[in-house]
């Protein structure tokens with residue numbers, strides 16, 4: 001079948017795009033085999049849309065406003081406002097609507113502003129794909145890949161779209177998450193009849209990972225039009241909410257239930273007592289508005305976005321905003337070795353034969369293998385850099401790419417002496433496959449004695465901190481070019497290459513800094529135990545016990561969970577073992593971060609609570625990470641941790657405010673409305689109260705945080721929060737009732753005066769208490785940010801002035817006599833003193849999170865995390 005448009009195919013056939021040849025697809029997609037021009041690509045982008053999970057376009061301001069307006073409380077308020085206007089209370093109704101519009105506008109503006117900035121940062125680290133445009137391969141954002149593009153995919157890349165292979169060398173892709181095939185699958189051009197994607201050896205799927213080699217492929221489908229959609233894709237955005245988001249949601253639910261109960265109670269009681277229903281409904285709704293922490297989403301987003309902007313100044317780009325908080329909660333940071341603890345630019349230090357004598361041959365052969373069959377790793381880069389035109393007189397015949405589980409790879413190449421198989425890899429892996437050794441010009445059997453000597457040489461180099469690889473060869477007389485495991489036997493050991501990989505000078509101090517702020521560091525390396533031990537010692541970690549991959553393979557999950565708590569250094573790990581260790585740490589209540597850059601780090605990055613990668617890392621590592629470090633430096637991680645804690649501390653301020661004084665006031669309001677013969681505050685007054693209170697809190701994301709507050713990992717502590725509310729709420733209510741008593745029993749005020757005075761008193765207490773609650777210490781020890789001072793004082797000023805202006809009567813205010821005002825001022829001061837005295841009791845000492853705690857059974861972990869300590 002030729003040139004059948006996909007739209008004319010039945011559903012099943014259209015999906016199985018690999019059953020048609022590239023030529024057919026070139027016709028169908030109406031493009032040539034030399035890639036697209038930029039102009040054509042642009043047209044296609046408009047036609048097919050972004051290569052992304054969602055429609056792409058961001059929420060417009062109008063959408064954001066509508067979303068808020070359609071929330072139940074807003075709808076009720078809006079409706080109530082209209083009903084008021086219709087029933088003759090035009091002013092009351094208009095005020096309700098105006099307040100609603102104002103608070104929604106405020107919220108939208110704040111949030112929109114902050115998210116746009118954070119989004120721009122995130123875009124700056126968007127994954128790139130290499131596509132042929134205007135005749136040459138160029139890097140473009142993965143989002144901009146379109147059907148008809150020719151894309152070049154290399155080891156470590158996340159496959160950007162569904163595509164048909166047109167050229168490949170030693171290319172394999174890991175599709176476990178998509179097709180369920182556990183091992184990397186070889187992909188090459190060809191004809192496939194089966195419609196089963198697992199059989200599609202001539203196609204690649206969006207979101208799979210290129211494991212080895214290189215391929216050029218014709219893009220058939222992008223974004224949501226791809227076979228597997230985006231659910232299981234590596235490119236998919238994190239769908240599971242983070243611990244932090246879960247905690248916030250939990251908190252929101254508690255408040256929502258409480259509000260509902262209170263409102264229903266008030267409404268029922270008032271209707272039962274025969275009060276006017278519309279009035280009562282409005283009052284109840286206003287109460288609900290007053291109780292809802294409607295600013296919480298805004299405060300959270302703004303604090304996190306501000307955190308992201310501050311982190312960007314430290315050259316850390318945040319991809320998932322909530323990860324900032326998780327970083328603040330992190331108790332253990334696991335890291336790969338090369339590139340983070342040591343410099344990424346490792347260099348070839350020695351090339352020696354089996355006896356330890358200097359000879360260029362092993363490095364020369366290794367460089368040929370690296371150049372022709374390289375995996376883009378740092379060792380290969382060092383080998384290539386050490387030679388001039390390493391593969392000048394060589395031709396590639398075939399290869400078996402490097403595999404992190406076998407720790408070796410081979411290249412079949414034709415050189416001056418004919419075809420030859422070159423095998424290089426971790427010394428113990430390669431030595432196991434050798435039967436002979438090169439000794440000068442001779443080839444001698446590799447005896448047990450020689451083997452031991454060789455191991456001693458390696459041992460010596462490892463102790464000097466040199467990491468080494470072994471190089472072995474085998475002549476290749478056969479015709480075939482397919483390399484199998486059997487071919488990689490009876491090899492001749494050529495010698496060893498050793499690389500200098502010294503620790504970064506900044507590593508030690510940064511690790512000490514992390515330790516000081518409560519974050520333990522652990523090395524999870526694929527390198528030799530001796531190299532790891534030495535490095536651990538150099539950077540100030542405990543290297544006395546180094547667990548290796550083979551040790552770990554013998555441990556079951558429970559035993560591993562015990563070991564990982566005390567051991568700081570791990571060596572010869574496979575990629576899966578890295579993620580096993582992280583899971584084991586999480587079992588003992590640690591919040592675990594992982595920092596890594598290779599294909600072999602991707603599983604660990606996914607599993608960790610916070611995945612950190614570096615710019616220039618393999619695509620799959622960057623895709624799996626939550627944050628990207630532009631400078632690979634542990635010190636910026638420490639800065640990030642503190643930033644995370646700062647944002648958390650500020651979010652907590654808002655939550656505590658809501659849980660104390662605001663909550664107390666609304667509680668008193670509900671009670672008073674049942675007990676008093678008149679409304680303690682008019683619905684419009686409650687709404688104004690709420691708007692001004694919100695306004696006063698706008699400065700919170702900008703506030704300073706005490707050093708002590710960021711000295712330890714921070715976790716959401718629902719118990720502590722409830723205790724805080726249980727102490728501070730009643731204190732606030734107590735003073736409200738004191739106010740009521742003074743107003744009614746001493747001053748015998750009329751309802752209007754009662755409402756005005758109480759409005760003033762409650763505004764003054766609610767707003768000014770932030771200056772006490774924002775810090776666990778004395779308020780004058782830790783100055784608030786000017787922004788917070790400005791927002792609070794402005795709101796307070798408006799609140800105190802409005803009743804005395806011509807606006808006052810609109811809201812039903814009357815100016816209270818000076819004596820009354822003086823009494824109120826006294827009550828406010830008394831309240832503040834009381835709060836300051838009770839504060840230590842209410843805040844208490846936060847529980848210590850993390851790895852030092854008693855082990856918690858695995859089943860309890862999830863519960864503990866969503867209802868944390």
Ligand SMILES: Nc1ncnc2c1ncn2[C@@H]1O[C@H](COP(=O)(O)OP(=O)(O)OP(=O)(O)O)[C@@H](O)[C@H]1O
Nearest residue numbers: 336337338377379380407424425426469525526527
């Ligand atoms: N390109 C290569 N050629 C030959 N051997 C290699 C190559 N890459 C890695 N190896 C061998 O495999 C071992 C494990 O790989 P590697 O050190 O990259 O893992 P890792 O966990 O990322 O380690 P690190 O913590 O040092 O970054 C290396 O110590 C080396 O012996």
Ligand SMILES: [Mg+2]
Nearest residue numbers: 336337338598
């Ligand atoms: Mg590595």
